[in-house]
Amino acid sequence: MTEKFMSMKNLKFTLHSRKGKYSSKTPGFLKDHTPKTIDMILKAAFDLGKKVMHPMFEEMDRFPPVLENGRVHVHEGVRPMLETLGKDGWISAGLPEKWGGEDMPASLMHCIYFIFAAANYSASTFSGLTMGAANLILSFGTKELQDVYLPPMLAGKWQGTMALTEPEAGSSLGDLSCEAMPVEKEQYKICGEKIFISAGDHDGVDNIIHLMLARITGAPEGVKGISLFLVPKFRPESRGSLVENDVTVTQVFHKLGYKGAPITGLRMGENDNCIGYLVGEENKGLAYMFQMMNGARLEVGMGATGIATTAYHSSLEYCRTRHQGRKIAEPKNSEQVAIIQHPDVKRMLLFQRAVSEGALALILQCGMYEDIFTTDPSQTDCHLLLELLTPIAKTYPSEMGILSTSTAIQCFGGYGYCDDFPVEQHFRDMRVHTIHEGTTGIQAMDLLGRKVVAQNGRALMLLKEEILQTAGEARHSAGLDDMADQLVSYVALLEQVTMKIAAMGKNKGMDAYLANATLYLEMFGIIVIAWQWLSMAHAAATKLEQGVPKKTDQLFYEGKIHVATYFYSHELVRVNSISMTLGCETMVTLAIPEACFTD
Numbered sequence: 001m002t003e004k005f006m007s008m009k010n011l012k013f014t015l016h017s018r019k020g021k022y023s024s025k026t027p028g029f030l031k032d033h034t035p036k037t038i039d040m041i042l043k044a045a046f047d048l049g050k051k052v053m054h055p056m057f058e059e060m061d062r063f064p065p066v067l068e069n070g071r072v073h074v075h076e077g078v079r080p081m082l083e084t085l086g087k088d089g090w091i092s093a094g095l096p097e098k099w100g101g102e103d104m105p106a107s108l109m110h111c112i113y114f115i116f117a118a119a120n121y122s123a124s125t126f127s128g129l130t131m132g133a134a135n136l137i138l139s140f141g142t143k144e145l146q147d148v149y150l151p152p153m154l155a156g157k158w159q160g161t162m163a164l165t166e167p168e169a170g171s172s173l174g175d176l177s178c179e180a181m182p183v184e185k186e187q188y189k190i191c192g193e194k195i196f197i198s199a200g201d202h203d204g205v206d207n208i209i210h211l212m213l214a215r216i217t218g219a220p221e222g223v224k225g226i227s228l229f230l231v232p233k234f235r236p237e238s239r240g241s242l243v244e245n246d247v248t249v250t251q252v253f254h255k256l257g258y259k260g261a262p263i264t265g266l267r268m269g270e271n272d273n274c275i276g277y278l279v280g281e282e283n284k285g286l287a288y289m290f291q292m293m294n295g296a297r298l299e300v301g302m303g304a305t306g307i308a309t310t311a312y313h314s315s316l317e318y319c320r321t322r323h324q325g326r327k328i329a330e331p332k333n334s335e336q337v338a339i340i341q342h343p344d345v346k347r348m349l350l351f352q353r354a355v356s357e358g359a360l361a362l363i364l365q366c367g368m369y370e371d372i373f374t375t376d377p378s379q380t381d382c383h384l385l386l387e388l389l390t391p392i393a394k395t396y397p398s399e400m401g402i403l404s405t406s407t408a409i410q411c412f413g414g415y416g417y418c419d420d421f422p423v424e425q426h427f428r429d430m431r432v433h434t435i436h437e438g439t440t441g442i443q444a445m446d447l448l449g450r451k452v453v454a455q456n457g458r459a460l461m462l463l464k465e466e467i468l469q470t471a472g473e474a475r476h477s478a479g480l481d482d483m484a485d486q487l488v489s490y491v492a493l494l495e496q497v498t499m500k501i502a503a504m505g506k507n508k509g510m511d512a513y514l515a516n517a518t519l520y521l522e523m524f525g526i527i528v529i530a531w532q533w534l535s536m537a538h539a540a541a542t543k544l545e546q547g548v549p550k551k552t553d554q555l556f557y558e559g560k561i562h563v564a565t566y567f568y569s570h571e572l573v574r575v576n577s578i579s580m581t582l583g584c585e586t587m588v589t590l591a592i593p594e595a596c597f598t599d
C-alpha cells in the first residue's frame with residue numbers, strides 16, 4: 001500500500017489556479033479564507049485521511065460488512081472514525097455556525113472530500129451521506145426535526161442515508177411505489193421496500209436516519225406525487241429513549257468493489273409500525289432530493305477522482321522502482337532500466353495524470369461557481385454553469401477513471417492483476433461510479449435533454465465565453481498558442497454538432513435527439529477537460545515566467561505543461577471521431593429492432 005495517496009502540492013495548485021471571468025471579479029469565492037487557513041484545513045484533513053482512513057483501506061475490502069441477526073456489522077474502525085469526524089467538526093463544516101459548522105465554502109469541502117476519498121473511498125462515504133441528509137433536514141425540515149436529529153448526526157453518532165431506489169424504480173424514480181399513509185399531522189405510516197441503500201444499516205453508529213422518498217396515499221402518479229420523509233431506524237421518544245421503528249434490513253449486497261461500505265435492502269412497515277415524518281411540503285420530495293443529488297453527483301465525481309489519483313501514485317511508485325528491459329538504443333548487456341524510462345510507460349502515467357488532475361480541476365471549477373452563487377444569489381449565470389457542468393463532473397471522472405485505474409494495473413504488469421498491490425482494489429472500487437447517483441446514460445440525457453436547452457442554450461453560451469476567455473489569456477504565455485487555437489476550434493465543433501443534433505431532433509423526434517446523448521456527453525467532457533488543462537498549463541507557465549527558484553517546483557510546473565500537451569495530442573483529438581458519429585444521419589441504435597438481438 002502506497003503511503004502517498006495524493007499530492008497536496010497539486011491540490012493546492014489546482015485550487016488556487018481557478019481562472020475565468022468569475023474567479024477574479026466576484027467576491028465570495030473561498031470567502032474570507034487565506035492561503036494560510038486553507039493550508040491548515042487541508043493539512044488537518046490529510047492527517048485524518050492518513051492516520052485514520054488509509055490504514056484500514058485494505059482491511060475494509062477484505063472483511064466486508066455482514067448481516068447477522070438483523071444488524072449489519074462493519075469494520076471496527078468505522079465507529080471511532082465517525083466519532084472523530086463528528087467531534088472535530090468535519091461533518092458539520094459546511095453548515096452555519098449555529099449548528100457547530102464553519103460555513104465552509106463548497107470548494108474547500110470538495111478538497112476535503114477528495115483527500116478522504118483518495119485515502120479510503122469506502123470510509124469516506126459514511127460521513128458524506130450524513131452531511132447530505134443533514135443538509136436536506138436543514139433546508140426543508142421543521143425546527144423540531146432539526147433540533148432532534150441534527151445534533152447526533154453532526155456528532156457522527158447517527159448515520160444519514162438517501163433512500164430512493166426500489167426494486168422496480170431505479171433510473172425511473174417516478175415509478176416508485178413506497179407508500180406513506182397519513183396518521184396525524186406530519187406523521188405517516190411508511191410501507192414498502194428499498195434496495196441499494198448506502199450505509200442503510202450498520203453498527204458503527206447508534207441510529208440510522210433515512211431521507212426517504214415515498215408516495216402519500218392518493219398522490220398523483222409519476223414524479224409529481226413523490227414526497228420526502230425522514231424515517232429513523234429508532235424513533236426518539238420523550239425523555240431521550242429510542243423505540244424501534246419497523247425498518248428491517250432484508251440483505252446486505254455483495255459488491256464488486258467499494259466493499260467497506262454496507263449497501264442494504266430495507267423493508268418498511270412489515271409490522272405496520274414504521275413512522276416517517278414529512279420533510280417540507282407534500283409532493284415536492286423529488287425536487288428537494290435533487291438538491292442532495294446534485295451535491296452528491298459532484299461528490300461521486302470527486303470520489304472517482306480520489307481513487308484515480310491514489311491509483312496513479314501507486315503506479316508511479318512502482319514504475320520508478322521496477323527494472324525491466326533496456327532502452328532501445330542501449331547495448332544488450334547494459335543494466336536493466338526502471339520501467340518509467342520507457343515511453344510507453346510514460347504514456348500510461350501521462351494518461352492517468354491527464355484524467356485525475358483534469359477531473360480535479362473541473363470539480364473545483366464547479367465548486368467555485370457554487371460558492372459564488374451561494375454567496376451572491378444574483379449571480380445566476382454561475383448557477384447555470386454549475387448545472388450544465390454537473391453531469392460532466394460526475395461522468396468524466398467516473399467513466400475515464402475506469403480506464404485510468406485499469407491503466408494503473410497495466411503499469412504493474414502481472415502484479416497489478418493480483419492483490420499483492422492495491423491497484424486491483426482501486427479498479428474495483430472505481431466501477432460503481434458510473435452507476436450510482438444516476439447512470440451515465442441518465443446523466444447524458446440530463447445534459448442534452450435539459451441543461452443544454454435550458455434558457456435557449458444560455459448555459460452553453462456562458463461556457464463558451466469562459467472557455468474563450470481562458471484561451472485568450474493562455475495566448476500570453478509562450479508555447480500555448482497552438483493549444484489555445486485547438487480549443488477554440490473544438491468549441492466551434494461542439495456548437496456545430498449541438499445544432500446538428502437539434503436539427504435531427506426537430507425532424508425525427510425526441511428519440512433521435514437523445515439517441516446518442518452518451519456520446520455527446522463524452523465529447524463535451526473531453527472539451528471541458530481540455531479547457532481545464534489549458535487553464536492549468538497557463539497557470540504553470542505564468543509561474544515559470546515569474547521565475548521559480550526551487551528545482552522541484554520548476555519540474556512540477558514543467559510537468560503540468562507536458563501533461564496538458566499530452567491531453568491535446570492524445571485525448572482531445574478523439575473528439576473528431578466522436579463528432580463524426582454524432583453527425584451521422586443513420587442511427588443504428590434506433591434502426592435495429594430488438595428482435596435482431598438474436599442468440
Ligand SMILES: Cc1cc2nc3c(=O)[nH]c(=O)nc-3n(C[C@H](O)[C@H](O)[C@H](O)COP(=O)(O)OP(=O)(O)OC[C@H]3O[C@@H](n4cnc5c(N)ncnc54)[C@H](O)[C@@H]3O)c2cc1C
Nearest residue numbers: 162163164165170171196197198435436437438439441442
Ligand atoms: C453500490 C451502490 C450504492 C448505491 N447507493 C444508493 C443509495 O444510497 N441510495 C439510493 O437510493 N440508491 C443507491 N444506489 C442505486 C443506484 O442509484 C441505482 O442502481 C441507479 O440509479 C440505477 O438504477 P438501477 O440499478 O435500477 O438500474 P436501471 O435503472 O435498471 O438501469 C439499467 C441500465 O439501463 C439504462 N437505462 C435505464 N433507463 C433508461 C432510459 N430511460 N434511457 C436509457 N437508458 C436507460 C441505465 O443507464 C443502465 O445502464 C446504489 C447503487 C449501487 C450499485
